[in-house]
Amino acid sequence: MVTKRRRKTSYSTKRRKRETSYDSIQIDNNDKQNQRLDPSITDLPLDILANILLRLSATSIITCKRVCKTWRDLILDPTFAKHAYLVVQENTTILFRDIQSYLIEPKNDPDFHPGFCHCESMFCRPSCHSSDINLETRLKVPLCKTNVMTTSENVRKVRLSRYSIVNSCNGLLCLISRQDHHDPVVVCNPITGEFIHISNILPESSDSKHVWVSDVFGLGFSPKNNHYKVIRMISHWDPDSPCRTILEAEVYTLGAGSRKKVDNVPFPALYLQFHTYLNGVLYWLSNIRPTKIFSFDLDMEQFHLHNVPSGCCRKRLTMGVLGGSLYVCESETSDHVRIGIWVMEKYGDRNSWTKLFTIEEYGYYGGPRDGSFRPISYLNNGTTLLLVHSPSNKLIHYHLTGLNGVKSKSIWICGRKMYFQVIVHTPSFISLKDILMEANTN
């Protein structure tokens, strides 16, 4: 018998050092049932369990939080939350709000099959439900019935249905109440159910000297400082010259609790629409002539003015983010519908406006004769475009086909609500408390 001399190597029984560790999570092993002789999925090490949960959609992760303590603690772990945000971010999640709020995850949702509507027209009749989304089965976000965490740690009940959504930024929502002039702004993470009030940061309206004309808010993230900031712009009548308005702006930094006045507001904060956050900059569109885009750089804390694309007819413009770029969309409706979309490929460079495509549709039946279209997001790997039409409040699911050409194939309509909001919102498990504490220690 030949025994070949082999060096014997033993692979260390010690587990390798990992990039992500969930060592801080205590697993309660007092329960001896956990240590069964035939272990199963639940006995897997936390990093493998995290690998499994990170493959799920946000709605599934929320469900898993209630399965057992170990799963809950893992999902609440900041490391996991950060990873989950990066994963969830890759898919479009839409927040739909009427009286209730719903999160819709079109790509991850196995129930979501827009299917093909056999209507020949672009705007199918209300009776056509062949490809409707059934909102009743969707996740509801607790904007209507949740405790509000105030800056002073007082917890009080607030009927959040009074609040409307200003904008979404990195999983946080900025909400505004037009009825509460003392605490008009709330920043919340609807997934963790945490809220913070941003109390009045500019002169009291009760001051007779300061009669408000309008105010505008926005929530943004400053990548340089790792800070979330709420900007507020206010115009009020000049007490010395009644025909003039005074413009002021103030920035509130979340967590740090600091406020700072910003000078040189280059425009009246009037008629600013389509609050949009993208890559450290907040944008608004002013639809009064001449139409301009206003932006606020959250790192530099500076305002800028931008021109809209020169080629666009400036009719019924809307603005937002599409495919990671700022877009401007014009709508013309006469005997037919024409929707033109431009994107700003390079921030601040007006020469970088590029016409993305035009949707033209003739011979629609019973469709909107007027109004504007606002693209919400691409869906299904960019093969379809979700648009909202106002004032009819119709959601339109538009199939983009062909290489350059654009053709409509189907549409769904989510019922006729008197009032609703639709925005892209990436759900985040990152606790608002952690964000505030981090900002505080910086």
Add this chain to the structure above:
Amino acid sequence: MSSSSTTTTTTRLLMLKASDGVTFEVEEAVATKLGAINNMVEEEGSEDLICLPNVNGKFLGMVLEWCKKHANNNTNSDKGNDEVNKWWDKEFVMDLDQNTLYHLLMAADYLSGTELVDLLTEKVASMIRGKKVEEIRETFKIKSDFLPGQEEEIRKKNSWAFE
């Protein structure tokens, strides 16, 4: 000179020894699909008897079977290989019971078989998707260890998720 291979390519063989003493003789190209083995071969040379005290022979065998399929399919430069691998992966995980899944995951993770870990975690994830809390507990035989008050608290906080 125990085995002089007749094939033209010199395929080195590695000896892997599982925790229960079962040994496997596998081609280096197959075993090095596992990151841990690959590291050892690079560090120590390939003449070794590699002891794997954390893996039982049954599951080491299954892991190696998976490696073998993938190594073989990758050597052909056919474009349909991805499809073949996908099809084969599907077959591989289809009827795994949870106990086997657990042990395979532990083995694949321990041996740094990243692709296999991905395949198996995806399999578990597919068992969770679209299920309600109770259904997930039932699937994995998890007993709720929340105190009655705690569960109610989470339910309240996230009531919208469980309607």
